[in-house]
Amino acid sequence: MDPLSATFAALADPTRRAILARLADGEATVAELAEPFDMTTQAVSKHLRVLEEAGLITRGRRAQWRPSRLREDALDDATDWLEHHRAAFRQRFDALDREIAALRKDEGNHDGNH
Template sequence: MAPALDTTFAALADPTRRAILARLALGETTVMDLARPFDMSQPAISKHLKVLERAGLVSRGRDAQRRPVRLEAKPLAEANQWLESYRALWEARFDRLDALLQKLQADEGAPLPPKPGRGRKPKEQT
């Protein structure tokens, strides 16, 4: 699983390639149509497509003339799962940090003198 993900992340590291994938998420298209919104030559786009194809992120149709490009969802889903578990760990940490910050703020906001009628010692160590 690791080498495949490696290739996926390498393919995703480039902004043009991410933009191509975003466009393909709307549906399959030809290289010519794909190149249109980018300020790039068709050969340059083809080069990016080769990288995406090697990573299994896109596939080309059999139709010899059009050879439509389409998005392959599986590697993307795997890469996403990888990132998701990393994100989940940090989210759990940050949720604990939220709770801690809330407590720190509550402690700060607490009135400095002890409440009247409560004979509490100023310091009570556990």
């Protein structure tokens, strides 16, 4: 899967978004991350693997713990895509507004409203 698709797919799950939000407070172990959820640690471990493969987190190794931490540039590509296209969309709507305004003005010059 291409990296951008992997990132968006990883973000498309509320559990994973909550894990990311938690990791903004600092690194955490699997058990710590699993605690708020009604779910086995294995399931959380799977979510972490998805996040890791999407390049959103890295995982350390300290004794029997595998602390997860955010990657600093985790959300850059996704943010870039969204901001770029949101800007393009807005331009589109601005152009549409101008067209509509021009049409209205033109109509007014010829036959008024109807």
